[in-house]
Amino acid sequence: xxxxxxxxxxxxxxxxxxxxxxxxxxxxxxxxxxxxxxxxxxxxxxxxxxxxxxxxxxxxxxxxxxxxxxxxxxxxxxxxxxxxxxxxxxxxxxxxxxxxxxxxxxxxxxxxxxxxxxxxxxxxxxxxxxxxxxxxxxxxxxxxxxxxxxxxxxxxxxxxxxxxxxxxxxxxxxxxxxxxxxxxxxxxxxxxxxxxxxxxxxxxxxxxxxxxxxxxxxxxxxxxxxxxxxxxxxxxxxxxxxxxxxxxxxxxxxxxxxxxxxxxxxxxxxxxxxxxxxxxxxxxxxxxxxxxxxxxxxxxxxxxxxxxxxxxxxxxxxxxxxxxxxxxxxxxxxxxxxxxxxxxxxxxxxxxxxxxxxxxxxxxxxxxxxxxxxxxxxxxxxxxxxxxxxxxxxxxxxxxxxxxxxxxxxxxxxxxxxxxxxxxxxxxxxxxxxxxxxxxxxxxxxxxxxxxxxxxxxxxxxxxxxxxxxxxxxxxxxxxxxxxxxxxxxxxxxxxxxxxxxxxxxxxxxxxxxxxxxxxxxxxxxxxxxxxxxxxxxxxxxxxxxxxxxxxxxxxxxxxxxxxxxxxxxxxxxxxxxxxxxxxxxxxxxxxxxxxxxxxxxxxxxxxxxxxxxxxxxxxxxxxxxxxxxxxxxxxxxxxxxxxxxxxxxxxxxxxxxxxxxxxxxxxxxxxxxxxxxx
Numbered sequence: 001x002x003x004x005x006x007x008x009x010x011x012x013x014x015x016x017x018x019x020x021x022x023x024x025x026x027x028x029x030x031x032x033x034x035x036x037x038x039x040x041x042x043x044x045x046x047x048x049x050x051x052x053x054x055x056x057x058x059x060x061x062x063x064x065x066x067x068x069x070x071x072x073x074x075x076x077x078x079x080x081x082x083x084x085x086x087x088x089x090x091x092x093x094x095x096x097x098x099x100x101x102x103x104x105x106x107x108x109x110x111x112x113x114x115x116x117x118x119x120x121x122x123x124x125x126x127x128x129x130x131x132x133x134x135x136x137x138x139x140x141x142x143x144x145x146x147x148x149x150x151x152x153x154x155x156x157x158x159x160x161x162x163x164x165x166x167x168x169x170x171x172x173x174x175x176x177x178x179x180x181x182x183x184x185x186x187x188x189x190x191x192x193x194x195x196x197x198x199x200x201x202x203x204x205x206x207x208x209x210x211x212x213x214x215x216x217x218x219x220x221x222x223x224x225x226x227x228x229x230x231x232x233x234x235x236x237x238x239x240x241x242x243x244x245x246x247x248x249x250x251x252x253x254x255x256x257x258x259x260x261x262x263x264x265x266x267x268x269x270x271x272x273x274x275x276x277x278x279x280x281x282x283x284x285x286x287x288x289x290x291x292x293x294x295x296x297x298x299x300x301x302x303x304x305x306x307x308x309x310x311x312x313x314x315x316x317x318x319x320x321x322x323x324x325x326x327x328x329x330x331x332x333x334x335x336x337x338x339x340x341x342x343x344x345x346x347x348x349x350x351x352x353x354x355x356x357x358x359x360x361x362x363x364x365x366x367x368x369x370x371x372x373x374x375x376x377x378x379x380x381x382x383x384x385x386x387x388x389x390x391x392x393x394x395x396x397x398x399x400x401x402x403x404x405x406x407x408x409x410x411x412x413x414x415x416x417x418x419x420x421x422x423x424x425x426x427x428x429x430x431x432x433x434x435x436x437x438x439x440x441x442x443x444x445x446x447x448x449x450x451x452x453x454x455x456x457x458x459x460x461x462x463x464x465x466x467x468x469x470x471x472x473x474x475x476x477x478x479x480x481x482x483x484x485x486x487x488x489x490x491x492x493x494x495x496x497x498x499x500x501x502x503x504x505x506x507x508x509x510x511x512x513x514x515x516x517x518x519x520x521x522x523x524x525x526x527x528x529x530x531x532x533x534x535x536x537x538x539x540x541x542x543x544x545x546x547x548x549x550x551x552x553x554x555x556x557x558x559x560x561x562x563x564x565x566x567x568x569x570x571x572x573x574x575x576x577x578x579x580x581x582x583x584x585x586x587x588x589x590x591x592x593x594x595x596x597x598x599x600x601x602x603x604x605x606x607x608x609x610x611x612x613x614x615x616x617x618x619x620x621x622x623x624x625x626x627x628x629x630x631x632x633x634x635x636x637x638x639x640x641x642x643x644x645x646x647x648x649x650x651x652x653x654x655x656x657x658x659x660x661x662x663x664x665x666x667x668x669x670x671x672x673x674x675x676x677x678x679x
Contacts, residue, residue, distance in 0.1 A: 038058065043055050050088060057071050058070055093110045110122075138155075174294045192279070204276060212267075216291070217290070223282050230274045232273070252267060252269070270296075299325070307418065309355045314359040324336075383401075396431060443461070446459060453487070545575075607648060617658050
């Protein structure tokens with residue numbers, strides 16, 4: 001049998017030996033129909049570890065050729081080889097070390113991953129560039145490629161799935177689980193920006209735990225990566241990663257590439273230790289590190305055995321539970337560790353009846369009655385809900401939920417929560433009052449209170465709840481305003497302007513003649529009182545008067561005094577100069593009857609009032625300002641202002657104008673507002 005196993009499959013010697021040893025006692029209906037004999041026994045495995053191949057043969061019973069193959073294969077010895085066993089392809093190359101090649105002995109090393117013919121035995125002479133195909137076929141069970149389970153059988157590369165079955169396409173997921181769904185690990189990706197300085201020369205980029213896979217980090221910048229490791233036994237190590245290459249750090253393969261402007265770190269995993277990737281300051285500029293890896297979920301739920309039966313006889317129940325298990329330390333930990341991973345789904349408890357034999361003192365009546373009538377299962381019991389935390393807009397309310405048990409006499413007592421886990425626990429928090437809070441609702445604006453010019457308009461603002469009912473509870477701070485100004489573009493009636501008054505008298509005389517009294521209106525305005533008597537009996541003196549800010553209250557037809565800052569526009573003068581005639585023994589300063597003597601008293605040019613500006617308002621009360629000009633007293637022609645004495649320029653003079661009320665205001669506002677409120 002040994003010689004047959006080592007012979008090349010398909011040779012006449014092997015086939016004859018197989019015919020002698022194979023059993024032909026049983027054949028399936030399919031074999032009879034196809035004229036094949038029954039399959040023979042499986043051969044010994046081509047390898048004792050690391051995944052080999054075994055074959056089985058059959059013979060054709062027809063004088064003609066049969067359709068199909070006379071040999072089949074299966075994988076075997078799918079257990080890892082010990083570390084000292086070495087690489088299987090390397091063993092086959094080294095078997096030729098004691099054979100001369102072209103008259104010379106060589107130490108042969110394997111050439112792997114040949115894309116053209118992965119199942120030929122190509123070897124390279126150590127220390128030379130000599131590569132030779134020492135055999136057209138490698139032994140059955142040799143891996144086609146170093147990073148694949150596919151194996152060579154009879155010189156052909158056969159697909160092998162992660163389940164170690166020939167022809168299987170099943171693959172490992174990113175977590176390393178064969179035909180897994182990726183639920184036993186989680187993808188971790190991120191970016192680190194260095195914050196190093198003269199006082200902080202290194203920093204941690206990311207911690208990669210034991211069992212992680214497919215790790216890749218890329219550093220861009222002047223800084224450098226280095227590794228710290230810690231095994232599960234507590235042994236610590238460090239690798240500075242100074243040069244490009246592949247290193248073994250705590251039995252984990254680390255591939256490192258160093259470029260002038262970046263560094264790349266790869267680890268296929270699974271890691272055999274906890275790794276901490278750090279960055280070391282090497283330049284003034286900052287660096288960026290991007291990383292990605294699959295981290296195993298090391299804490300997972302594990303279903304427990306059934307708890308002890310709730311009764312020793314007469315029928316009871318027992319439950320399973322779930323405990324959080326640390327896969328690395330192989331011990332039970334607090335549930336919070338499993339809750340950290342949202343991928344973990346806690347298994348539901350299982351319930352079964354137990355100890356159904358009648359108790360010794362029982363008459364057996366209990367057995368034939370429904371189980372839950374005499375021994376009801378524990379149940380969840382809840383207290384009433386608390387008041388809602390908010391009256392509207394969404395709040396929460398809570399309650400206490402406990403596991404209770406009721407005995408045959410109806411007494412209810414609290415028991416451990418695990419006894420109720422066969423049914424879902426009732427929620428202890430729920431939302432409440434999720435309807436919208438009351439809010440202000442503004443209705444349409446009324447028509448403007450005037451038919452021309454500027455007026456007011458009003459609207460009704462109501463507080464409406466989520467059902468559309470008028471209610472309270474709205475915030476006064478957010479209430480929309482109920483009154484605003486409005487402007488009707490239609491021009492109001494404007495009386496014909498009077499021609500400017502021609503000022504021919506000295507300014508202190510003109511001021512008395514041009515100035516007119518102002519009437520109080522419904523808008524706040526400055527109202528001057530009459531001037532006082534001159535402070536002197538001859539010569540130039542002063543006069544004073546009071547100027548008030550007043551408004552006419554239309555509903556009571558009374559005048560009210562207001563603070564000065566409530567009135568807009570310039571305030572009329574409250575003091576002016578006055579002339580009381582010549583004093584005894586003095587040259588007359590001014591004689592309005594004798595204008596011929598003016599040139600003797602004054603210069604040729606002097607200031608005079610030349611009428612008023614246009615009224616600031618077309619109705620309802622406005623202001624006009626007197627125009628002051630420098631004139632030639634003889635020709636009455638305007639002259640340059642520099643010819644007049646600046647100190648003698650007359651004071652600013654204002655007067656009220658357009659005192660006629662604007663056209664009648666509309667009375668629709670009050671009726672509209674009353675109508676809206678009582679609708």
